[in-house]
Amino acid sequence: MSEHYIVTGCAGFIGSQLVDRLLASGQRVTGIDNFSTGQRRFLQGALGHPGFSLHEIDLLDPAAAQAAMEGGDCVVHLAANADVRFGPERPGLDLQQNTVATFNVLEAMRAQKIRRIAFSSTGSVYGESQIIPTPEDAPFPVQTSLYGASKLACEGMIAAYCEAYGFQSWIFRFVSILGERYTHGHVFDFYRQLQTDPTNLQILGDGRQRKSYLYVQDCIDAMLMAMNKASEKVNIFNLGVDGYCEVNDSIGWICEALGVRPALHYSGGSRGWVGDNPFIYLDTRRIRALGWSPSINIGLGVIRTVEFLRANEWLLESRS
């Protein structure tokens, strides 16, 4: 049966991929984006599709958010300030773009009588977990980043709306996501550096930071499967792969894909930035129990990302 999805952040990396997948499966999609970081070119396919409509609005405008959600069956709320590293410089950004925007989404849903919401949270909500890989019911975490804190604030409001107003929610705690339409993060930064100067690469931290990455299409598979199969009031899932790499591994894959051998310059220390978590590796048994598993590993995800960037160098210009 066809449903009407509202996708916030529809012009973003994951959002635009999700829009394309939903349209391809016969769903109707209303996309919302303020294009602060979203890319109109990511919506090229969707904009030609009869089942898609775009609302270029800001979720910090409650009336606009409410109007855009008219007639929706389900909201997938992906819009966010997604770059954890700006936290200490601009501490109000996460509060506004994540916490307040999510509140406006919830209020718009309530006004439009939409009761199902999927939400992109983050493995950063676990702070510096002592349990690795970290399960969804890990001990009550202490936050270490404004980004994680704001996503946790969103999770809390969403769950409270489920209790107070009969909403149902699917909350996904992501590791970092890679793949086609990836627009920020270390692969992007390294690619850009190497494009400018293939002989030198500056690396934040000591390169030993361990990271777990998930391929974007695997991420979307997991989200759609969970929304289809998990029927609790509040459904919380870690999304990630069983494994991790070091930033140095990733540098190796990138350089191999590009055929370059730069000199590596490390800023040193175990963290890339203040509030960076040296290791996010999530226990994904809960989502795997639904029958999901990732189709490709981290190395292949990095290589596909490099190939995408190579074929889309316009993106490096637009984000400079």
Place this chain on the structure above:
Amino acid sequence: MSEHYIVTGCAGFIGSQLVDRLLASGQRVTGIDNFSTGQRRFLQGALGHPGFSLHEIDLLDPAAAQAAMEGGDCVVHLAANADVRFGPERPGLDLQQNTVATFNVLEAMRAQKIRRIAFSSTGSVYGESQIIPTPEDAPFPVQTSLYGASKLACEGMIAAYCEAYGFQSWIFRFVSILGERYTHGHVFDFYRQLQTDPTNLQILGDGRQRKSYLYVQDCIDAMLMAMNKASEKVNIFNLGVDGYCEVNDSIGWICEALGVRPALHYSGGSRGWVGDNPFIYLDTRRIRALGWSPSINIGLGVIRTVEFLRANEWLLESRS
């Protein structure tokens, strides 16, 4: 050594008691309150004290908050929307009065180079914990009230500021607090009902809700002790008593103290209101390990509260 404390919510139940205690121990205190629920009469003693100054401002005004905190050594942030029951009717209240106001406090501290903050959180952040009594490191909770969600959002921001800006914090997760200057909650409601009609009492829920209450002076003892002795970057403490009562027990103490025997009318159901937690009972071993223990039990706390209300019936008028 004398220090300069900034106390937000200084005209409230706990805030005004804390101000009096700090002044009595020779500290300097700047009080902040918007008097939305604060009581000027609670500050009668403080206002005559040379070590006290009052700023009647709203924490939603960032510039006013920053100006009021000039020269402070330490902030005790107690200002909040403290009535969990308005959550579903006015969902924006917790976001504004708790989450956004706390952000403004943190930013004001950063501007004034104040790096120590004590914060009144709540046992509601544990949602419906499966572990009773609930320890600070209970499994990652799912929120069940907008109030709890907003307090968790504040905790997260505070912890993130400790990481990003070198702050130090003491976060206290309270059970309900009773005692002199208590201004809302079930004892207040029952007292007011019985004052109007001593022969009938309307009770939300089935009266079997179990609750754990802490006496306000014991609460302040614990806060001051923790701020003095606990020296981690982020110090989180449950504050409560080892034990609990049912609402029915409390009704018995209140009626006995008042010498009335009303007919009891129950609304039924295991919860007093949507998002009410049927049982908050906290594991307090962590704060007890510092040497603290409560001086009086729940029954005596209820009786002292009734005696206070009897001697201060002006309060019932002002809150009608």
